[in-house]
Each structure stands twice: as C-alpha cells, then as structure tokens.
Amino acid sequence: MTMAATLTRGGRSWTPDYLVAIDPELCIGCGRCFKVCGRDVMTLQGLTEDGDIVPLDDDDDEIEKRVMAVHDPDACIGCGACARVCPTSCQTHAAA
Ligand code: SF4
Numbered sequence: 039m040t041m042a043a044t045l046t047r048g049g050r051s052w053t054p055d056y057l058v059a060i061d062p063e064l065c066i067g068c069g070r071c072f073k074v075c076g077r078d079v080m081t082l083q084g085l086t087e088d089g090d091i092v093p094l095d096d097d098d099d100e101i102e103k104r105v106m107a108v109h110d111p112d113a114c115i116g117c118g119a120c121a122r123v124c125p126t127s128c129q130t131h132a133a134a
C-alpha cells in the first residue's frame with residue numbers, strides 16, 4: 039500500500055514515519071518510546087534465550103530480558119516521537 043504525504047494543521051506537507059519493527063537484540067527495554075507514544079502501539083514483553091518474544095505475565099524462567107515490541111502497528115500515526123527518544127536506535131520506521 040502506498041501512502042501519500044498528508045498535511046499538518048496549517049496545510050503543510052507531512053510524511054508520516056511509521057514504526058514497523060523493534061530489534062529485540064538491541065532494545066534495552068527502557069520504556070522511553072512507550073512513554074512518549076499516545077497511540078498504544080507498543081508493549082513491554084520478554085525475550086527468551088531462544089529469541090522468542092513472550093508475554094511478561096507468562097512467569098517464564100527462560101525470559102532473558104525485557105524488550106519493547108510492536109503489538110498494534112496499525113494504530114501508529116507516524117509521529118516519529120519514539121525514534122527521537124530511543125537510545126539504541128533499534129527501531130525501524132517507514133513512510134508506509
Ligand atoms: S511513531 Fe508516534 S504513534 Fe507511532 S509508535 Fe512511535 S510514538 Fe507511537
């Protein structure tokens with residue numbers, strides 16, 4: 039799907055920069071992106087030794103660390119705020 043540039047309130051051209059993925063190997067689960075997002079796009083999850091992303095309430099001993107995961111990408115408005123606060127540059131964004 040190709041998404042055309044949209045407009046700001048003042049009618050200026052604006053191309054959304056949507057969050058499409060977070061690299062679980064690089065993410066440190068700091069939660070900064072979660073705090074600045076007003077669209078409920080991400081959720082904190084667990085990364086297992088095998089590289090699987092699992093819910094934190096799983097009580098899973100194999101969880102190695104907490105990572106942020108994209109759980110509702112369709113809710114993203116592409117504001118780019120999460121990318122600006124990420125200290126590890128582990129997010130992938132795209133125009134559409
Ligand atoms: S780009 Fe904006 S709306 Fe999308 S996940 Fe990041 S902070 Fe949330």
Ligand code: SF4
Pocket residue numbers: 060064065066067068069070071072105106123124125126127128129
């Ligand atoms: S800001 Fe970056 S490192 Fe921190 S939880 Fe979000 S994606 Fe992970």
